[in-house]
Amino acid sequence: MISVKLTQENYLLWSTQILPYLRSQGLIGYVDGSLPAPSQTITVEPTEDSARRITVNPEYTYWYHKDQLVLSAILSSITEDILSTMVGVTTARAA
Numbered sequence: 527m528i529s530v531k532l533t534q535e536n537y538l539l540w541s542t543q544i545l546p547y548l549r550s551q552g553l554i555g556y557v558d559g560s561l562p563a564p565s566q567t568i569t570v571e572p573t574e575d576s577a578r579r580i581t582v583n584p585e586y587t588y589w590y591h592k593d594q595l596v597l598s599a600i601l602s603s604i605t606e607d608i609l610s611t612m613v614g615v616t617t618a619r620a621a
Contacts, residue, residue, distance in 0.1 A: 532604040
């Protein structure tokens with residue numbers, strides 16, 4: 527998988543490894559922004575048995591889990607020096 531960890535001097539070498547991995551797994555959109563987050567909630571229309579309500583969007587839940595998988599892969603492939611600059615990053619796109 528990713529054998530070279532990102533340092534301040536080896537971005538080209540690191541990206542040569544991680545970008546094909548993300549593309550091959552269908553995950554690059556989480557990093558390049560072409561797969562934006564869907565709305566966190568959706569409105570469920572009323573039925574005979576229930577009123578109209580707002581609920582968690584299952585598409586957002588799926589997107590969020592995949593995004594966190596990508597973020598984890600990125601954070602796992604960088605050195606501690608770089609990792610210290612990523613404190614507070616919450617999405618793959620922000621990383």
